[in-house]
Amino acid sequence: xxxxxxxxxxxxxxxxxxxxxxxxxxxxxxxFLSMSAFVLVYRGLHAPKExxxxxxxxxxMIAYWNNVIWGMASQFFWEREQGQLxxxxxxxxxxxxxxxxxxxxxxxxxxTRAVAILVGGMLLFHVELPLSRALPAFGLFxxxxxxAYSLGMILSSLFLLWGREVWHTATIxxxxxxxxxxxxxxxxxxxxxxxxxxxxxxxxxGLDGIRQIFYGxxxxxxxxxxxxxxxxxALTAIFLTIASVMLRYMENLGKHEGRLTMRGD
Amino acid sequence: MKRLLQxxxxxxxxxxxxxxxxxxxxxFLIYAVAKPLATTSILYYMVKVVSHGSATAETFRYIFIGxxxxxxVTEVLIGISWTVFRDREDYETLKYIYVSPVRLMPYLxxxxxxxxxxxxxxxxxxxxxxxxxLGLPIGVSTTPWLLVLAAVVLGLVGVLWLGIILAGTSxxxxxxxxxxxxxxxxxxxxxxxxxxxxxxxxxAARAISLALPFTYWLExxxxxxxxxxxxxxxxxxxxxDLWRVIALATAGLCAxxxxxxxxxxxxxxxxxxxxxxxNY
Numbered sequence: 001x002x003x004x005x006x007x008x009x010x011x012x013x014x015x016x017x018x019x020x021x022x023x024x025x026x027x028x029x030x031x032f033l034s035m036s037a038f039v040l041v042y043r044g045l046h047a048p049k050e051x052x053x054x055x056x057x058x059x060x061m062i063a064y065w066n067n068v069i070w071g072m073a074s075q076f077f078w079e080r081e082q083g084q085l086x087x088x089x090x091x092x093x094x095x096x097x098x099x100x101x102x103x104x105x106x107x108x109x110x111x112t113r114a115v116a117i118l119v120g121g122m123l124l125f126h127v128e129l130p131l132s133r134a135l136p137a138f139g140l141f142x143x144x145x146x147x148a149y150s151l152g153m154i155l156s157s158l159f160l161l162w163g164r165e166v167w168h169t170a171t172i173x174x175x176x177x178x179x180x181x182x183x184x185x186x187x188x189x190x191x192x193x194x195x196x197x198x199x200x201x202x203x204x205x206g207l208d209g210i211r212q213i214f215y216g217x218x219x220x221x222x223x224x225x226x227x228x229x230x231x232x233x234a235l236t237a238i239f240l241t242i243a244s245v246m247l248r249y250m251e252n253l254g255k256h257e258g259r260l261t262m263r264g265d
Numbered sequence: 266m267k268r269l270l271q272x273x274x275x276x277x278x279x280x281x282x283x284x285x286x287x288x289x290x291x292x293f294l295i296y297a298v299a300k301p302l303a304t305t306s307i308l309y310y311m312v313k314v315v316s317h318g319s320a321t322a323e324t325f326r327y328i329f330i331g332x333x334x335x336x337x338v339t340e341v342l343i344g345i346s347w348t349v350f351r352d353r354e355d356y357e358t359l360k361y362i363y364v365s366p367v368r369l370m371p372y373l374x375x376x377x378x379x380x381x382x383x384x385x386x387x388x389x390x391x392x393x394x395x396x397x398x399l400g401l402p403i404g405v406s407t408t409p410w411l412l413v414l415a416a417v418v419l420g421l422v423g424v425l426w427l428g429i430i431l432a433g434t435s436x437x438x439x440x441x442x443x444x445x446x447x448x449x450x451x452x453x454x455x456x457x458x459x460x461x462x463x464x465x466x467x468x469a470a471r472a473i474s475l476a477l478p479f480t481y482w483l484e485x486x487x488x489x490x491x492x493x494x495x496x497x498x499x500x501x502x503x504x505x506d507l508w509r510v511i512a513l514a515t516a517g518l519c520a521x522x523x524x525x526x527x528x529x530x531x532x533x534x535x536x537x538x539x540x541x542x543x544n545y
Contacts, residue, residue, distance in 0.1 A: 030448030
């Protein structure tokens with residue numbers, strides 16, 4: 001039954017994401033525009049070509065991070081606003097299976113956006129991504145997504161009880177995270193202490209590792225590449241455990257305080 | 266006029282309550298300045314990592330000024346059109362505003378003042394951050410500070426009218442189209458050369474860039490704050506020329522906003538869209 005819930009929730013997300021054409025355009029073309037501005041910053045600075053590649057890879061990863069924030073963490077908030085949260089809660093399935101469905105559907109939805117950014121970056125800006133190294137990069141990318149969406153499940157439990165601060169918190173998890181995760185520059189540029197603190201976010205090390213795979217020493221990696229996959233696996237396990245506990249705790253707290261059916265506006 | 270001022274003041278106060286009454290002022294301030302500070306820092310590190318190349322402190326100052334003042338465009342432009350969606354669909358209050366003795370356009374302008382306020386805080390904090398944390402000189406000995414203020418206000422008026430045009434569009438389109446409004450802001454960020462010299466744009470994009478008033482606005486601010494011109498494409502234009510372009514564009518946007526918003530408002534009323542709900 002839990003597996004069926006995963007597929008059902010993922011299916012809704014996949015279908016919904018392609019139903020509204022303005023949404024598809026909005027989530028592919030417009031993030032591409034912002035990313036292009038940062039590519040042109042490096043071009044204006046006459047930076048080495050691989051820096052433009054850093055931005056394109058970062059732009060693709062931003063699509064997933066934004067999906068974690070707006071499509072995972074905030075989702076129970078939106079469901080509550082629309083009066084659907086209680087329907088989830090009375091179903092005989094695990095909350096984690098619903099969130100896993102959201103994650104898988106969100107990954108499918110976001111992949112179209114990320115591919116558009118990667119292909120657009122390669123075609124329009126002639127960014128070089130050595131395809132011979134694509135397989136290990138893809139492997140690390142999958143591990144990174146696992147850890148990032150597990151973190152999204154933890155955030156989802158926190159956002160479950162919040163009101164209007166959800167909006168602002170989600171916003172605060174965008175640009176500041178783009179900074180501390182080094183989406184547009186090698187994270188090691190901020191110094192070891194800040195960069196290691198930023199590595200609590202799985203996207204930081206994931207992006208650092210993927211850049212190392214593609215660009216080698218030019219990526220100015222933070223940690224040795226071999227360390228990153230085990231760290232991502234460990235982060236996934238830790239985040240999933242915490243998410244499971246947090247979801248139960250926050251749901252019970254919400255029931256006690258009567259906040260599961262309240263409108264946040 | 267007195268009535269107009271009353272409406273502006275009341276809707277600005279309402280906008281402030283909607284935006285900020287859920288948090289204490291310090292927490293709200295942190296939320297308000299996090300984005301501009303983070304974006305400034307991103308650009309700082311981007312310049313820093315290539316500083317062995319041609320990137321200099323002067324280059325970063327160029328990027329910094331453009332990025333900082335562009336906060337107004339992002340915040341205010343998106344803020345006004347978002348107000349329509351929030352009032353119409355989340356709070357379901359747009360219909361009540363509509364039947365009250367208040368015109369919709371002044372109401373939306375008043376609501377936008379809150380965004381102008383938060384954007385101003387963001388700009389000031391970013392400028393202070395640039396000066397104190399990054400050691401950037403803000404202005405030179407010849408900087409005409411009153412004219413800088415006047416240029417900021419003039420550009421802001423243009424942004425407000427463009428925001429009204431987008432708000433008019435928002436009245437007749439579904440909520441999903443919010444993406445388009447945000448995208449327009451991203452498009453301006455790219456095409457106005459907010460964070461890179463116009464000269465790196467492909468020729469076709471540069472032609473579009475030169476048709477946008479914000480391109481001239483940012484160049485004027487950069488010239489006044491650094492004492493030198495930056496975009497080679499605008500090198501033949503004097504400061505007076507830039508002022509004239511911005512003033513004419515603002516007047517044009519004002520006229521277009523009145524016509525477009527009035528038309529959209531009529532369409533929305535005729536089609537019963539004032540209480541439309543599309544957040545399904």
